[in-house]
Amino acid sequence: DAGVIQSPRHEVTEMGQEVTLRCKPISGHDYLFWYRQTMMRGLELLIYFNNNVPIDDSGMPEDRFSAKMPNASFSTLKIQPSEPRDSAVYFCASSQIFRAPAYEQYFGPGTRLTVT
């Protein structure tokens, strides 16, 4: 199993540009989570999906952030327009309800986003 795959691993962009982060969950996993990690705020849950359906997006900071999961093997997190305060490491994680322990989340390697 390749684990959770994220791309790109590093992204540097200018303020105002659109940024798209990508995630491929572990095959067979039915939950997908997007997190943001910063020194100031720690690990924050942004949104999570169950069977491709968004369940809770209360952590999405602003309308500039949007996330989609068009199928079971792919999800995107988009920031438009990006701002310097969006600079962070963005993690994608997945889990499977019938896998023990049922709540274990497997994290991807993260995307380090820098907005200048």
Place this chain on the structure above:
Amino acid sequence: GENVEQHPSTLSVQEGDSAVIKCTYSDSASNYFPWYKQELGKRPQLIIDIRSNVGEKKDQRIAVTLNKTAKHFSLHITETQPEDSAVYFCAAVVGSARQLTFGSGTQLTVLP
């Protein structure tokens, strides 16, 4: 919603000594408490977890204890080694929800 507080934020111990990290949670409906280890520049990885119907769980040099009455849980690492140096996060899950609420993290440094 759930709130998880974690202490201390930094911890330095001598190699071979024990380390203890403590977390408290607010929602009495929380029923699953994992601990994640994150090495510098790497992803968080689950190292141990405990459910609300268990008071203690051990896995080699690490153990987790849970006090439901006081709503706190702790990570214990014995015979620490330099490779234990990392940031450790506690987390809690409320009821049947799937989302983790993380503590703020503890930077553990094991001094050789």
